[in-house]
Amino acid sequence: xxxxxxxxxxxxxxxxxxxxxxxxxxxxxxxxxxxxxxxxxxxxxxxxxxxxxxxxxxxxxxxxxxxxxxxxxxxxxxxxxxxxxxxxxxxxxxxxxxxxxxxxxxxxxxxxxxxxxxxxxxxxxxxxxxxxxxxxxxxxxxxxxxxxxxxxxxxxxxxxxxxx
Numbered sequence: 716x717x718x719x720x721x722x723x724x725x726x727x728x729x730x731x732x733x734x735x736x737x738x739x740x741x742x743x744x745x746x747x748x749x750x751x752x753x754x755x756x757x758x759x760x761x762x763x764x765x766x767x768x769x770x771x772x773x774x775x776x777x778x779x780x781x782x783x784x785x786x787x788x789x790x791x792x793x794x795x796x797x798x799x800x801x802x803x804x805x806x807x808x809x810x811x812x813x814x815x816x817x818x819x820x821x822x823x824x825x826x827x828x829x830x831x832x833x834x835x836x837x838x839x840x841x842x843x844x845x846x847x848x849x850x851x852x853x854x855x856x857x858x859x860x861x862x863x864x865x866x867x868x869x870x871x872x873x874x875x876x877x878x879x
Contacts, residue, residue: 716741716754718833720800723776724757725837731772736760736826737839738805743849743861745830745839747868752857756792756801760826760840763789763808763817778802789818842869850874 721741728735737745739758744750761769770780770793778793778800786792789806806818813823827841840848846865849858854876862877 716757716800718750720798721757721832722835722837724759724773724802725832725835727772727776728769731768733761733765733769733772734838735769736828737830737832737837738845738848739803740857740861741832742828742830742839742845743865745832745837746828746842746845747864748831750832751864752860756803758803758805760805760807760819760821763806766804766806769804773802843871846871850877 721737725735725737736742736759737757738760739756740752740754741757744752744754773793777795777797779795781792781794783792791804793802793804794800805821807815807821808817809823810816815821815823822844825840825844826838828839828845830837830839839845842865846862846869849862849865854862859877863873865871866873866877
């Protein structure tokens, strides 16, 4: 998934009034202000009320539901055959007090980040939460690089599994 594909999705969804927040590896790169590695997909967070419009909009761009065995109503993948683009959709909903009541249990302060992809500002998961999310599971090599880069950029203390 390259920067042009990411921005195409962001712009298309923005044009139909669907706010998204970049998550995952592209979020890390957005927070760093530069692409640091190749990305197999784009992870996005979207409010439950916007899922229908998101599906319609991305279908117009050629993205279709993959429906693999890990699919749920609140976490699913859309793929585009023409270029291999893949979007991992994370759906959430909060009650009026900011408590997670559906889908991915994002803390309510997760959506505070602003990053840059290919010179364009994008909303994303905030740096502190992204660091927390990336260190919440046993790391793959790419996660170690991501966590180290976030730690260096934002002054976060690295957990032992992420130190050299």
